[in-house]
Amino acid sequence: MKTTANTRRSMPPWKYNLWVGVFFLILFSVVLLVYIATIRIEYTWGWYKVPSTFFNRETIEISSDIDGKVVQVTRKNAEAVITIKNETESKSYTVPAEDVRVNENDLIYYGDTLATYSEWRAGIMLQGLWITLKCSIFAIIFGIIIGVIGGIARISDNPALKWSAISYVELIRGSPLLVQIFIWYFVLGTMVNQILTSYGMAEIPSLWYGVASLACFTGAYVTEIVRAGIQSIHRGQTEAARSLGMSYGQCMRYVILPQAMRRILPPLAGQFISLIKDSSLLGIIAVRELLKASREVVTTQLNPFEMYFTAAALYLVITFALSMFVQYLERKTATS
Amino acid sequence: MIEVRNVSKTFYVPHKVKALVDVSTEIAAGEVVVVIGPSGSGKSTFLRCLNHLETADAGGHILIEGIDILDPKTNINKVRAEVGMVFQSFNLFPHKSVLENITLAQTVVRKRPKEEAHAKAMSLLEKVGITDKADAFPDNLSGGQQQRVAIARALAMDPKVMLFDEPTSALDPEMIGEVLDVMKTLAQEGMTMVCVTHEMGFAREVAERVIFMDEGAIVEVGTPEHFFTNPDHDRTKLFLSQIL
Numbered sequence: 159m160k161t162t163a164n165t166r167r168s169m170p171p172w173k174y175n176l177w178v179g180v181f182f183l184i185l186f187s188v189v190l191l192v193y194i195a196t197i198r199i200e201y202t203w204g205w206y207k208v209p210s211t212f213f214n215r216e217t218i219e220i221s222s223d224i225d226g227k228v229v230q231v232t233r234k235n236a237e238a239v240i241t242i243k244n245e246t247e248s249k250s251y252t253v254p255a256e257d258v259r260v261n262e263n264d265l266i267y268y269g270d271t272l273a274t275y276s277e278w279r280a281g282i283m284l285q286g287l288w289i290t291l292k293c294s295i296f297a298i299i300f301g302i303i304i305g306v307i308g309g310i311a312r313i314s315d316n317p318a319l320k321w322s323a324i325s326y327v328e329l330i331r332g333s334p335l336l337v338q339i340f341i342w343y344f345v346l347g348t349m350v351n352q353i354l355t356s357y358g359m360a361e362i363p364s365l366w367y368g369v370a371s372l373a374c375f376t377g378a379y380v381t382e383i384v385r386a387g388i389q390s391i392h393r394g395q396t397e398a399a400r401s402l403g404m405s406y407g408q409c410m411r412y413v414i415l416p417q418a419m420r421r422i423l424p425p426l427a428g429q430f431i432s433l434i435k436d437s438s439l440l441g442i443i444a445v446r447e448l449l450k451a452s453r454e455v456v457t458t459q460l461n462p463f464e465m466y467f468t469a470a471a472l473y474l475v476i477t478f479a480l481s482m483f484v485q486y487l488e489r490k491t492a493t494s
Numbered sequence: 495m496i497e498v499r500n501v502s503k504t505f506y507v508p509h510k511v512k513a514l515v516d517v518s519t520e521i522a523a524g525e526v527v528v529v530i531g532p533s534g535s536g537k538s539t540f541l542r543c544l545n546h547l548e549t550a551d552a553g554g555h556i557l558i559e560g561i562d563i564l565d566p567k568t569n570i571n572k573v574r575a576e577v578g579m580v581f582q583s584f585n586l587f588p589h590k591s592v593l594e595n596i597t598l599a600q601t602v603v604r605k606r607p608k609e610e611a612h613a614k615a616m617s618l619l620e621k622v623g624i625t626d627k628a629d630a631f632p633d634n635l636s637g638g639q640q641q642r643v644a645i646a647r648a649l650a651m652d653p654k655v656m657l658f659d660e661p662t663s664a665l666d667p668e669m670i671g672e673v674l675d676v677m678k679t680l681a682q683e684g685m686t687m688v689c690v691t692h693e694m695g696f697a698r699e700v701a702e703r704v705i706f707m708d709e710g711a712i713v714e715v716g717t718p719e720h721f722f723t724n725p726d727h728d729r730t731k732l733f734l735s736q737i738l
Contacts, residue, residue, distance in 0.1 A: 400574065
């Protein structure tokens with residue numbers, strides 16, 4: 159990537175470096191102040207507890223289903239086959255060979271542990287991160303679909319389409335997201351789930367109401383962004399395309415939207431970054447996303463400082479990655 | 495070729511204005527017609543009605559090769575494909591190269607194979623004299639070059655008639671000549687052309703017929719000699735005295 163300085167620096171280098179130093183001093187002081195404050199309130203830092211909330215090793219026990227005698231233990235590579243026999247039946251267990259707890263001729267009762275093994279398991283924070291990503295990705299996809307349709311409807315001459323789009327945008331933008339999440343889950347969710355249950359169908363999990371509320375919310379903003387993007391393209395472009403015999407759809411697809419897309423990308427990125435951050439509200443309707451997961455960890459491990467800093471850092475990583483991706487798209491779609 | 499019968503056009507926004515008042519005329523195949531008139535006289539509106547960029551008021555008829563484009567049942571896209579238009583502000587597609595500008599409608603509307611569209615584009619670029627800019631983007635061309643690309647883009651559809659809406663008005667003076675030369679060549683090749691222009695030299699030299707419009711109506715129609723030397727109407731005389 160080529161970087162060009164767009165401002166000329168009038169400061170002499172020593173002065174410039176001095177102020178760079180001041181910046182780092184401020185940064186350091188803030189961190190130091192927070193640290194001193196935590197010492198002052200005798201907070202016990204427990205960063206070591208954080209990794210286990212992402213990954214932990216779980217020990218799994220394999221136990222016998224029958225009473226009997228171990229007649230054979232054969233080991234083959236990393237596996238062992240344990241055969242147990244009694245008067246009426248015989249059963250074989252294939253277990254990992256790392257920790258076999260029985261020997262041949264041992265007497266075994268129902269429920270005795272034959273072997274154990276441990277495996278890595280995703281912790282609650284990793285699951286929360288995944289839920290946050292899943293919600294955000296689905297909401298972004300649906301948000302784009304709603305936004306493009308809404309944006310085109312918004313600039314339509316047809317009052318039914320245009321006014322629907324305007325009402326939708328004003329309605330969504332005029333109320334807090336939290337209220338909308340409640341309406342989606344506690345009002346619409348209750349109605350839909352009860353109707354589904356009355357027909358003997360399964361209820362829709364709260365996650366999807368969360369996704370719907372976020373998509374609907376973002377869709378309204380994307381509608382306005384798309385509208386502004388399309389309207390920023392000079393009307394001569396439409397006229398030129400139509401005068402060549404292109405249909406409205408062809409004109410949109412080949413001429414207007416590709417040009418609008420480039421102008422839409424930066425505000426769209428900002429909107430989606432907001433969306434990812436707003437997904438942290440979904441914990442309120444029992445969607446166990448990143449923040450909800452952090453809160454649950456805090457209630458058991460009592461380390462709020464570490465967990466909330468971790469959550470903040472993870473949101474930062476996701477939003478920063480998205481921002482980089484959009485910048486890459488912008489460069490890629492740059493003309494001439 | 496083109497038959498215009500009792501066409502009016504009313505704009506309601508921002509306030510009610512009759513831009514065209516009961517205009518009727520005919521344009522024969524191969525004819526070069528120049529429309530002139532003071533600004534606000536409705537000449538651009540007239541031209542834009544011819545390919546339905548403006549919808550003329552109900553009641554009139556505009557027949558392109560016998561097809562009434564004011565009939566709601568007419569597929570306007572089909573008619574437009576036969577009617578090329580060149581705009582004052584060029585309106586090239588800035589996100590596409592010169593070549594893509596010329597091939598886009600050929601492939602999308604005419605469904606021509608890529609190679610055929612490409613060959614057609616290159617031959618037209620040769621005709622308008624800018625083969626070396628085929629891969630450039632419109633923003634990197636001069637106004638004159640952009641307008642010539644725009645003409646090539648319209649010609650690529652093999653239109654039966656070409657409409658020019660003040661094609662040289664947005665150009666620097668030294669570039670007007672190159673665009674007019676292309677238009678003259680087209681006229682000599684027998685293209686049916688309707689040009690709205692302020693280039694009186696072009697009108698005198700190339701036009702077979704001059705239409706003078708004022709306040710939305712056709713005031714006078716005649717050959718260039720008649721029009722420039724011996725016009726009938728006082729309004730025409732006044733206009734000519736102001737511009738010549």
